[in-house]
Amino acid sequence: MRRPFLLTCITTLGVALLGCGAYAATPATSKADAEAARLATTVCSNCHGPGGDSVSPLFPKLAAQQQSYLAAQIRAFKNRSARGEPEAGQYMHGMAALVDDATIDALARYYARQKPPAGRGGDPALINKGRALYLQGSSDHRVVPCASCHGQDGVGNGPIPRLAGQHSAYVAHQLDVIQKQQRKAPVMYGIVHDLKPDEIRQVAAYVQSL
């Protein structure tokens, strides 16, 4: 009797769990929204964190990001167009291939309505310089104020992304790949192509603190 007991126990437990473990009920408005919530919780959250509030700076925060910006980016990954930086291929092309058009829009809705990520402080000197650049542009008028598009508080607007609370390492990396034109963002390229590495670090630290 003793021999198969443990095995039986484990199997029974497992089967019972699998049986009752259907997804917690979702007040889904539509099929696409339900699918988006399922993907976001079971797949995307493994990198982008719960509700898009990611832990590791390798992965951008998506929580409270602008809805139309999100949809445009997932499409850009999916058709492998604008986002040509190496990380896009290493991590996101495959993920975007999993979703159809309706789910892309639903994913964008899902992340846009999540709680905004909390800002995180850093080196005050860096942040102060970053604030000046962000709000006033560079003193030599080489760079226009970021706030003019991304907003005083960095929350973005429509196709212009939220930067507030974003990981500084991710922000700095995006500015770098936009400068190298690996990521094709013509409007942004025009604005940041002369941004110096120091300025990138400063402005990235500032937006993360918002």
Place this chain on the structure above:
Amino acid sequence: MAGIRGRLVGFTCLLWLAVSPAARAVPAFARQTGQACMACHVSFPELTPYGRMFKLNGYTIGSRLRSLPVALMAQVGDMGVRKNRDDQGNQIVPKTHSAQLSAASLFLAGKISDNAGGWIQWTYNNLNVNNAGQTVGHSGIDNTDLRLVGRVIDADNTTVRWLYGLTLNNNPTLQDVWNSTPAFGFPFTLPPNMISPATATMIDGSLAQQVAGIGGYMFWNRSLYFELSGYRTADGVFSWLRAGQDIHTPGGVHRLAGTNPYWRLAWNREWGPHSLMLGTYGMRVRIYPDNTMPFTPTDKYTDIAVDAQYQYITDPHAFTLQATRIHERQDYAASFPATLAGAPIGAGPAPSNPRDTLNTTKLKVTYYFQRRVGATLAWFSTTGSADPGLYPPGSVGGSLNGRPDTRGVIPEIDYLPIPNLRLMVQYYDYQKFNGGSTNYDGAGRSASDNNTWFLNLWFVY
């Protein structure tokens, strides 16, 4: 002498089969997710936080491949031993100082549904050593892990609160997702047929591809992991899980009696680019002293281990640390009385003590730049009770003082020109071997005579 040498060679080849060409990165999964190796691996096979979630999710992330989900792996290496002659002048390790295809594997790996997935590895070992001491090709099953998973999503619909599943596998700790446990611990590959110390704990690879285990696990909130498994000899419906093992030769494999418990508890935390795990794992097994005599009384081995892992992963730096300590209690309830009565059980152990202990400690640190160039330094130590019955003197493989104590360091340098090709150099530097530094075997051999270098090209596709 030939007998001892035969046994030694037999043992080393068993160890090589058991732990070495083990499988490690599975490009079929990369094709399924559309992601790069580096999403899941710091450098294969070491897992990133996302790689751990991918595995615990039962390899179900991504879309099922329409074509057959296969992957290939091959290793071509060259090695040398500081003194590759025993006291009689016989060569110990065959085929040194020449490039050799050591092993090639075929994987069947992938998602079956959103709740099921897994992988099966079949390995061809080109340098298997037969009883006559010649290298011959040999193939058999390698690491295998099949899973069923389920998830409970939290009330605010943002994350998986409970991730749980079942695993069927053939190597204790193979199912684990932290690289501090033995099956996927460092060194990730070994020189073929290298001279191995007299013993290792049961959980440290000794049962690989000989057993079948079914376990249930839960990962709560990505912070607490709990698993309970039961292992038994892979016979009957599970016999495919040990295909290729030498089960008919006395001493060829370990044969377990009944179902044996394995447990795992881990606390995991991630913040910024850091992740930390502190855990414990272990198992208790009952083993027939001779695998061809599954009707005798059994010996009992209890392994209790603690382990820790820290990872710091950014672009371009990755720094990781793994450590484990395994404590094994050996209760020779069957072998000791039989040995005392002058009639050891078949090819089973002939211990001098009713009970022994064995402790293994391993520590490794790794740094990678851009996941392309890396270096690892590892330290290992095994100590245990003196037991001349278990560890008798004998050229190369024996012990003069009857102790298993072995200690050394392994530096390794890696270069990955492309993510699925790894060039590596390894060196095994022994300070102590089977109980001593000089004349450890009673035939004048020093521990450092076993120092081994290994140059290897490891390809996965």
